[in-house]
Amino acid sequence: MTSPQSRKVSEPDAVKLPREIKVLVAAAFLIAIGFGIVAPVLPQFAQSFDVSVAAAAVVVSAFAFTRLVFAPLSGWLVERMGERRTYILGILIVGASSAACAFAGNYWQLLLFRGLGGIGSTMFTVAAMGLLIRMAPPKARGRVSSLYSGSFLLGNIAGPAVGGLLAGLGMQLPFLVYAAALLLVAILVATFLPAAIPVPVHERGQAALKKNILPLREALGLPAYRAVLTSGFANGWSAFGIRMALVPLFATAALGAGPEVAGISLAVFAIGTGVALTFSGKLADTWGRKPMILSGLAVNGVAMGVLGFTGNEFWFFLVSAIAGLGSGLMGPAQQATVADVIGNDRSGGKVLATFQMSSDLGAIIGPIAAGFLVDEFSYGVAFLMATAVAAVSFLFWLPAKDPHP
Incomplete structure (x- = not known):
C-alpha cells in the first residue's frame, strides 16, 4: 500500500x-x-x-x-x-x-x-x-x-x-x-x-543516452502527433490569427466601439489564458494531455464562434476571456504531447519545427480566410470558421491515444 x-x-x-x-x-x-x-x-x-x-x-x-x-x-x-x-x-x-x-x-x-x-x-x-x-x-x-x-x-x-x-x-x-x-x-x-x-536522472546510464534523432516520418506515424499538429493549427488560427486581425476590426465595425475596446478585449483574452496556465499544466501532468486538449478545443472553439454574435461590450469582453481560457487549457498539453513523442533521450528538430509550422500556418491562413468571409458574408460566419477548424481537430484527437507516460 x-x-x-x-x-x-x-x-x-x-x-x-x-x-x-x-x-x-x-x-x-x-x-x-x-x-x-x-x-x-x-x-x-x-x-x-x-x-x-x-x-x-x-x-x-x-x-x-x-x-x-x-x-x-x-x-x-x-x-x-x-x-x-x-x-x-x-x-x-x-x-x-x-x-x-x-x-x-x-x-x-x-x-x-x-x-x-x-x-x-x-x-x-x-x-x-x-x-x-x-x-x-x-x-x-x-x-x-x-x-x-x-x-x-x-x-x-x-x-x-x-x-x-x-x-x-x-x-x-x-x-x-x-x-x-x-x-x-x-x-x-x-x-x-x-x-x-543535462539529462534527467531517470535517463542516465541508459544506452539511449547516445544522442539520436527522431525522424519526422516516424513521428507522423503516431496518431497523437498528427492530432497535435491539427490542434496547433487550430490554436494558431484562433489565438494568433483571428484574435489579432479580426477582433479589433469587429469591435470597431460591428460594435461601433473605439480602438480602446479592441485593446481591452485583447488584454482580456490574455488574462483568460493566464488564468488557465496557472493550473492547466499541472492537470496535463495528472489527468493527461488528451483531456486538456479536448476541453481547450471545445471551450475556445465555441467561444470564438459566439464572439461574432455578441451585441455589446460586456458580452464581447466576457466571451473573449472564455476564448482565452480555452487557449490556455490546451497550450501546455500540446507542448507536453510533442515532448512525450520525442522523449528526453533524443533530438527531434524537424518534429519540433513541423509543430511550430502548424501554428504559424494557422496564424497566417486564418486572417486571410476570415477577411474573405467577412467581405462575402459577415463577421459571424468568419468567427464560426474558427469553430469549424477547432471541431476538425477535436475529431482528430478523439481516436488518438493519450501520449502521457
Whole structure:
C-alpha cells in the first residue's frame, strides 16, 4: 500500500525543476517583453516612410512569413548544431535584425531587416522547445510548459505599455532596447546553460543516452502527433490569427466601439489564458494531455464562434476571456504531447519545427480566410470558421491515444 508521503513525492509539484529550465523561463520573459515593446511601434514606423496601411501590415506579416518558411531549416540546425548553439545564434540574429531596423533608411530596408528577424526567431523557438523537452522531468512536462508560456504571456502584456512610453522618445528607441534585451538573453543562456545538456536522472546510464534523432516520418506515424499538429493549427488560427486581425476590426465595425475596446478585449483574452496556465499544466501532468486538449478545443472553439454574435461590450469582453481560457487549457498539453513523442533521450528538430509550422500556418491562413468571409458574408460566419477548424481537430484527437507516460 502506498503511503501518503510517497504519494506526495509522486505528485508533479514535488518534481524539482533543473536550474537550466528557470534560466529559459527568465529568458522567455525578456524576449517577450522586448517583442511587446516593438509591436505597437512597428506599423507606425513603417508608415513614417509614406507607405499605405497595407504596406505597413506587410512589414508585420513578414516576420511570421519568414518564421514559417525557415522553420524546416531551424529543425535541421538543431539536429546538426545542437539546441544550445542554435538558440544563441537565433537570438543574436533577431537582435541584429532589430538594431538594423532602427537605422533603416527606407521602407524596403525595414521590410528586409524585419524579415531576417523571423529567421532567427524560428531558430531560437525550435531550439528552446528542444531544450525544454530534453531537460524537463517527464512527470512535470505540463508544468514546465505552463511556466514557459506564462513567462511569455507576462512579457507580451507588459511590453506594449513600455513600448508606448519609449516611442515618445523616438520610434527607433524601442528597436534598440529590444536588441539590447536579446543580447542580454544570449549572454544569460551562454553563461548559465552548459554546453552539454543535462539529462534527467531517470535517463542516465541508459544506452539511449547516445544522442539520436527522431525522424519526422516516424513521428507522423503516431496518431497523437498528427492530432497535435491539427490542434496547433487550430490554436494558431484562433489565438494568433483571428484574435489579432479580426477582433479589433469587429469591435470597431460591428460594435461601433473605439480602438480602446479592441485593446481591452485583447488584454482580456490574455488574462483568460493566464488564468488557465496557472493550473492547466499541472492537470496535463495528472489527468493527461488528451483531456486538456479536448476541453481547450471545445471551450475556445465555441467561444470564438459566439464572439461574432455578441451585441455589446460586456458580452464581447466576457466571451473573449472564455476564448482565452480555452487557449490556455490546451497550450501546455500540446507542448507536453510533442515532448512525450520525442522523449528526453533524443533530438527531434524537424518534429519540433513541423509543430511550430502548424501554428504559424494557422496564424497566417486564418486572417486571410476570415477577411474573405467577412467581405462575402459577415463577421459571424468568419468567427464560426474558427469553430469549424477547432471541431476538425477535436475529431482528430478523439481516436488518438493519450501520449502521457
